[in-house]
Amino acid sequence: MKLRKNIATSESGLLFNPVTGESFSVNPIGIEILSMVRAGKTKDEIIDALLQKYTADRITIENDYQDFIDILFHNQLLEHHEKKNA
Amino acid sequence: MSKIRYERPVIKKLESGMPNKFGTRTEYLPMTHIDGVAVTRLVKEYGSPLFVFSEKTIHSTIKSARKAFETRYPRVQFAWSYKTNYLNAVCSIFHQEGSWAEVVSGFEYDKAISLGVDGRKIIFNGPEKSEEDLTKAITNDSLIHIDHLDELYSIAELAEILKKCPRVAIRVNMDTGIYPMWDRFGFNYENGQAWDAINKIMHSGKMELVGLHCHIGTFILAPSAYGIAASKLAELAISVEQKFKHEIMYIDLGGGFASRNTLKNAYLPGSDTNPTFDDFAESISTALLNSNFKKDKLPLLILETGRALIDEAGYLIGSVISNKRSSTGRRNTILDVGVNILFTAFWYDHKITPAQSFTQYTEDTCVFGPLCMNIDVIRENTELPLLNRGDQVVIHNVGAYNLTQWMQFIALRPNVVLVDKDGKTHVIRMRETLDNMNTMEKIPNHLKKFNL
Numbered sequence: 001m002k003l004r005k006n007i008a009t010s011e012s013g014l015l016f017n018p019v020t021g022e023s024f025s026v027n028p029i030g031i032e033i034l035s036m037v038r039a040g041k042t043k044d045e046i047i048d049a050l051l052q053k054y055t056a057d058r059i060t061i062e063n064d065y066q067d068f069i070d071i072l073f074h075n076q077l078l079e080h081h082e083k084k085n086a
Numbered sequence: 087m088s089k090i091r092y093e094r095p096v097i098k099k100l101e102s103g104m105p106n107k108f109g110t111r112t113e114y115l116p117m118t119h120i121d122g123v124a125v126t127r128l129v130k131e132y133g134s135p136l137f138v139f140s141e142k143t144i145h146s147t148i149k150s151a152r153k154a155f156e157t158r159y160p161r162v163q164f165a166w167s168y169k170t171n172y173l174n175a176v177c178s179i180f181h182q183e184g185s186w187a188e189v190v191s192g193f194e195y196d197k198a199i200s201l202g203v204d205g206r207k208i209i210f211n212g213p214e215k216s217e218e219d220l221t222k223a224i225t226n227d228s229l230i231h232i233d234h235l236d237e238l239y240s241i242a243e244l245a246e247i248l249k250k251c252p253r254v255a256i257r258v259n260m261d262t263g264i265y266p267m268w269d270r271f272g273f274n275y276e277n278g279q280a281w282d283a284i285n286k287i288m289h290s291g292k293m294e295l296v297g298l299h300c301h302i303g304t305f306i307l308a309p310s311a312y313g314i315a316a317s318k319l320a321e322l323a324i325s326v327e328q329k330f331k332h333e334i335m336y337i338d339l340g341g342g343f344a345s346r347n348t349l350k351n352a353y354l355p356g357s358d359t360n361p362t363f364d365d366f367a368e369s370i371s372t373a374l375l376n377s378n379f380k381k382d383k384l385p386l387l388i389l390e391t392g393r394a395l396i397d398e399a400g401y402l403i404g405s406v407i408s409n410k411r412s413s414t415g416r417r418n419t420i421l422d423v424g425v426n427i428l429f430t431a432f433w434y435d436h437k438i439t440p441a442q443s444f445t446q447y448t449e450d451t452c453v454f455g456p457l458c459m460n461i462d463v464i465r466e467n468t469e470l471p472l473l474n475r476g477d478q479v480v481i482h483n484v485g486a487y488n489l490t491q492w493m494q495f496i497a498l499r500p501n502v503v504l505v506d507k508d509g510k511t512h513v514i515r516m517r518e519t520l521d522n523m524n525t526m527e528k529i530p531n532h533l534k535k536f537n538l
Contacts, residue, residue, distance in 0.1 A: 015097065023100040027447040027472070030095035056092035060475060064094035067411060071097055074415060 001037055001069070002079045009034055017077060024075070029054070033068060093472050094409070096447055117439040117480040120401055121505040125441040125478050128503065133517065134405040134478065135423045137502040139485065141179060143399035145507070148183045151395060154363035158371035161386045165209050167341050168194040170392025170486045171400075175504055175514035177201055180395070188390040192219040199226070209338070209390070211257065211299070213237075213271060220244055224252045231255045231299045231338070233272055238286060245292040255297030255338065256283045260318050262311040264303045271301065275318050284322065288330050295332065297388070298322055301340025305349065305393070305433075309361045312339055313369035320377035323385060338388035339370060345397035347434040347483045356434075363394070393486040400485025402428060403441065406477045407456060417449045419473055423481065424455030424462050426495040429488055431455075431464045438464070441478035444471035457496060494518065 008016045013031055015024040026034065029050070036046045043065070050061050072078050118125055121140045128136055148164065155162040165188035166180035172194060177187070178201060187198035190212035198208050205226025213233040215223070217240065223230050224244055232238050232254055245252050257272025258280045273279035287295045298319045302311055316339060323334035343366050348356035374387065404423035412418050425431050438453065451470040455462035464481070473479065492499060502515035 024097050025100055025447075026097045027093060027095060027445065029093055030097055033095050053090055054092040055089045056474065060092070060094075064409075068095040068097065070411070071415070075097070075099065077097075 001043075003034065003037060003072075004077055004079055007077055015077070017075075020076065022075070024077075030068060033065065091443070092474060093445060093447070094474065096449055096472055098447075098449065115439075116443050117441055118443075120403075120480070122509045123505050123511060125403055125480060128511070129403060129405070129478055131511070132501040132503050132513065134403055135421075135427060135500045136403045137427075137484070137489065137500065137515075138401045138403060139173075139176065139502065139504045139514070140399045140401070141504055141506045144176070144179050144396065145183065147395050147398060148180065148185070151363045151389075151391065152183075154367040155371065155387065155389065158367050159374060159384075159387050161384060163336070163386055163388045164395075165207075165338075165388055165390045166395075167390050167392030168197065169490055170341075171396050171489050172197055173489055173502060173514055174201060175512070176396065176489075186388075192216060192222075195219060195222065195228075209388070211301075211390075217244070221248065224248055224250050227253060229253050229255060229297065231257050231272075231297070232283065232287075233257055235283065235286075238283060242290050242292045252293045253296045254287060254293045255295070255299045255336075256280060256287070258298060258300045258319060258322065260300060260302070260315060262302045262314040262318075264306060264308065264311045266303075268301065268303050272299070275322070280322060281325070284326060288326070288332065295326065295334065297336040297338055297385075298334055299338040299340060299388075301390070302342060304342045305344045306342045307344050307360060309365040309369040312366055313373040315339060316370045316373035317377060320374055320379065324378050327383075333383060334385055336386035336388050337374065338390065341389070341391040341393065343391045343394035345394045345483060345486060347397060347430070347436065350433065350435055352435070355437075357437075396485035397483045398485065400483070400488070402481040402484045402488070404479050404481060406473045406475050406479070408475060409473065412452070417451045418454060419451050419470065420454045420456060421464060421479065422456050423464060424457040424495075424497070425459075425464070426455075426457060426462075426493045426497065427488065427499060428455070428464060428481065428484060429491040429493070430484060430486070434483070435465060435468070436484065437482040438468060438470065439480045439482065440471050440473060441480050444473075447472055489515075494523065498523075 006018050013026045015026050033046060047061055047065055051058060120138050121142055128138060165186040166177055168187060168189045181203060186207040187203045188209045188211060189195045189198055195210060205228045208228040210223045210228050211231045220241060221244060230252055241252050258275050259269045259272045260275035261267055273283045287293055300315050300319060302315050319337045326332055326334055344360040346357045346360060402423055404421040407420040407422055410418040448469045448471050451468055453465040455464055498518040501513055501517045504512045504514045
């Protein structure tokens with residue numbers, strides 16, 4: 001899974017897509033996920049890392065992770081062919 | 087290493103300058119306690135969902151209402167509207183504060199009597215009073231507010247049988263500029279029905295006309311309408327005095343004051359825009375004082391407001407069952423609070439506050455209840471902080487009508503708890519059980535067995 005090229009993210013939670021001109025705000029855990037995606041981590045690696053750090057069970061984290069990825073895709077922030085099994 | 091409180095990841099498109107149809111964010115602080123009692127403790131001890139009433143708030147609200155009226159008019163009496171909330175504990179608080187009882191059915195009448203209310207301090211309203219109800223009310227010398235001519239003649243008949251002179255008032259409906267005009271109750275002022283009814287009572291000699299009553303509508307946002315109603319009733323009372331040399335003891339302006347809730351489709355929150363007790367009191371007292379009553383002959387002013395006195399004291403605690411996305415990408419949150427126990431979700435955009443800390447991130451959310459019914463929507467759109475499964479929320483201003491109009495639909499109704507002035511908690515209505523429901527049912531013998 002890859003973020004689209006040229007997507008700019010800031011540590012404070014601002015995300016900018018220069019292709020569409022759209023800006024987004026992302027919460028800290030969302031930024032963490034985006035960083036791990038950028039670093040090439042797999043879905044399981046990302047979920048394991050979140051499980052270690054946060055007070056939530058695997059099902060909740062998996063569901064929310066998938067929902068987050070769906071919204072990234074919906075907003076054209078992911079490479080198109082990468083959505084499946086993201 | 088201890089873990090960090092989880093918040094689900096969220097990404098939100100920034101749309102500067104675009105109006106947000108979901109409204110602005112209103113919640114900045116969690117509501118972790120109700121009158122000093124932790125929400126987590128309440129849920130642990132009494133379950134979720136849970137109604138919680140604040141005795142402190144009930145006392146302070148009735149006190150502020152009394153102050154608003156008593157500082158403007160010399161003779162004021164409140165009567166607690168049972169239909170708004172007839173939990174015995176709640177009624178008793180209002181009676182301790184000096185309120186009479188205002189009932190609209192035989193059931194409510196019996197409830198007031200069973201609580202120990204003096205029959206002479208019960209106002210009996212409503213279009214349906216059986217012969218048995220009227221007999222009780224006449225015997226107890228209660229104040230019977232006549233709704234229609236059939237009732238007037240029934241009372242006249244019973245007065246003869248019981249050899250008593252019932253104390254009655256008539257309910258008057260009128261045009262006060264409020265739409266819709268509630269003309270289905272009582273006798274109309276403008277077309278002369280009310281004056282006809284007064285004459286029939288006065289000429290019968292079988293009952294004593296002690297009051298004039300009206301109730302112009304519900305959730306009234308225009309205090310001026312009450313001024314019009316008060317003027318019209320005052321005019322009737324003065325006409326009675328002139329024609330019959332008979333003093334009307336009281337003018338009862340009913341209820342209908344708006345609470346702090348926000349009506350659906352309202353642009354601004356009700357807490358900022360709805361009239362206060364002072365606004366209503368100013369309009370009513372000015373009209374009465376400006377009427378032609380002599381200084382020493384001012385009638386008692388009775389007020390039957392219910393909603394505005396109890397809404398704010400009631401909270402409903404609920405828990406998040408799940409977070410989902412709709413087919414259109416909208417955030418849906420499911421609570422364990424359904425419209426079966428929060429009937430007023432059909433009328434208001436109830437304020438919902440998380441009961442645990444949250445960050446500044448929010449999502450446009452539709453809040454659903456747990457019922458397997460499409461209409462089970464608590465808030466169609468609200469901007470809520472990010473709630474996790476199992477988190478608690480506190481729904482505000484639920485004290486009026488929910489505990490009388492709730493439905494036992496597919497689930498048992500929850501505990502109701504009162505937090506007293508010292509912060510102690512008391513169950514004032516126990517959670518229903520299957521046995522409660524089954525004791526009212528009977529199965530015919532031939533239906534008792536089946537083989538599947």
